[in-house]
Amino acid sequence: MFELAGKRVWIAGHRGMVGSALMRRLAREACEIVTVDRKTLDLRRQSDVEAWLVQSRPDAIIVAAAQVGGIWANATRPVDFLLDNLQIATNIFAAAHACDVDRLLFLGSSCIYPRDASQPIAEEALLTGPLEATNQWYAIAKIAGIKLAQAYRRQYGRNYISAQPTNLYGPDDNFDPASSHVLPALIRKAHEAKMRGDSALTLWGTGTPRREFLHCDDCADALVLLLQSWSDDTPVNIGTGEDISILELARLVCDIVGFAGDILHDLDKPDGAPAKRLDISRLQALGWTPAVRLRDGIARTYQWFIRYASGERPR
Numbered sequence: 029m030f031e032l033a034g035k036r037v038w039i040a041g042h043r044g045m046v047g048s049a050l051m052r053r054l055a056r057e058a059c060e061i062v063t064v065d066r067k068t069l070d071l072r073r074q075s076d077v078e079a080w081l082v083q084s085r086p087d088a089i090i091v092a093a094a095q096v097g098g099i100w101a102n103a104t105r106p107v108d109f110l111l112d113n114l115q116i117a118t119n120i121f122a123a124a125h126a127c128d129v130d131r132l133l134f135l136g137s138s139c140i141y142p143r144d145a146s147q148p149i150a151e152e153a154l155l156t157g158p159l160e161a162t163n164q165w166y167a168i169a170k171i172a173g174i175k176l177a178q179a180y181r182r183q184y185g186r187n188y189i190s191a192q193p194t195n196l197y198g199p200d201d202n203f204d205p206a207s208s209h210v211l212p213a214l215i216r217k218a219h220e221a222k223m224r225g226d227s228a229l230t231l232w233g234t235g236t237p238r239r240e241f242l243h244c245d246d247c248a249d250a251l252v253l254l255l256q257s258w259s260d261d262t263p264v265n266i267g268t269g270e271d272i273s274i275l276e277l278a279r280l281v282c283d284i285v286g287f288a289g290d291i292l293h294d295l296d297k298p299d300g301a302p303a304k305r306l307d308i309s310r311l312q313a314l315g316w317t318p319a320v321r322l323r324d325g326i327a328r329t330y331q332w333f334i335r336y337a338s339g340e341r342p343r
């Protein structure tokens with residue numbers, strides 16, 4: 029058990045969607061949250077990362093900083109997704125060990141698993157088959173992070189762990205049409221189509237792929253539980269264990285937003301993995317279950333997006 033009370037916890041990536049959710053969640057614990065923004069510390073620079081850790085001396089680190097994006101960003105910017113994420117992971121792990129930080133939680137992703145893994149995907153599926161082509165760059169960097177956690181434990185006895193979240197959504201998400209994930213993209217498309225009075229909106233791909241969606245507040249809650257209680261070599265999946273097709277998701281978002289037009293398909297855009305529903309039994313065995321139902325979570329995120337789009341920027 030890692031006792032949070034009185035500890036200094038560095039949230040790397042605290043301004044992102046998951047980092048912001050972690051800020052809210054850790055505010056309920058008796059720990060001290062440590063942050064540094066990207067202008068002050070670029071995590072791709074090893075000596076700067078080490079200097080920051082020497083000076084800030086956290087007791088624990090949650091690595092929620094990464095180059096993150098949807099299927100199109102992953103497929104078209106392979107260097108950013110491979111190199112930035114390798115650098116962020118290697119720099120933080122190396123500096124943490126050098127500065128004697130003994131507790132570290134690294135965030136991977138469900139896309140680390142083989143493209144055709146049997147469903148639901150258990151943690152044991154890691155490295156048992158070829159990756160999905162669109163996000164292989166990001167996946168390789170995330171797998172390196174998972175292996176670094178295991179390697180530092182094996183060689184130096186460090187208490188470093190990793191978690192693999194499913195597709196996440198919520199406030200502070202990226203709503204940029206080109207680089208976002210599907211859920212924020214659909215919220216924006218449906219909202220703008222409604223406002224313009226369009227007769228249709230356009231989905232990327234066939235709409236047949238299935239995805240699992242977890243609210244970022246639920247993810248943060250699971251991460252804090254793992255930080256406190258997981259001290260094992262093996263990674264842990266974080267999700268709901270339930271999935272939905274992209275077409276069904278689009279219909280749900282349109283219903284919540286109030287857009288009644290048609291749904292068209294851009295078949296020049298990739299489908300990506302056919303499915304990636306996670307087996308969450310390892311996390312459930314710790315007593316954890318998600319609290320936010322998908323419809324409620326989307327409705328709350330839509331309200332956040334309306335305020336964001338109107339320039340209120342609620343972050």
Ligand SMILES: NC(=O)C1=CN([C@@H]2O[C@H](COP(=O)(O)OP(=O)(O)OC[C@H]3O[C@@H](n4cnc5c(N)ncnc54)[C@H](OP(=O)(O)O)[C@@H]3O)[C@@H](O)[C@H]2O)C=CC1
Nearest residue numbers: 041043044045046066070071093094096135137193195196
């Ligand atoms: N979103 C999702 O669906 C999923 C996310 N994950 C993982 O969860 C974690 C958090 O993702 P999410 O919150 O969605 O991502 P965001 O893009 O919302 O946040 C990423 C954060 O990382 C920071 N960052 C990126 N590059 C650098 C850098 N070179 N130096 C310093 N800071 C940097 C960003 O800083 P700034 O704000 O200044 O840009 C931002 O605060 C990531 O590890 C991601 O891989 C895993 C599964 C699914």
Ligand SMILES: C[C@H]1O[C@H](OP(=O)(O)OP(=O)(O)OC[C@H]2O[C@@H](n3cnc4c(=O)[nH]c(N)nc43)[C@H](O)[C@@H]2O)[C@@H](O)[C@@H](O)C1=O
Nearest residue numbers: 098099102137139163208209210213231232233298299300
């Ligand atoms: C979290 C995970 O996220 C990424 O993987 P992904 O799940 O494939 O990403 P996605 O959310 O962008 O798409 C999900 C599905 O939805 C379809 N789709 C329809 N219409 C839009 C659309 O308008 N935008 C987007 N982005 N997708 C759309 C899209 O074609 C695909 O079939 C990884 O690269 C990696 O970064 C990772 O870890």
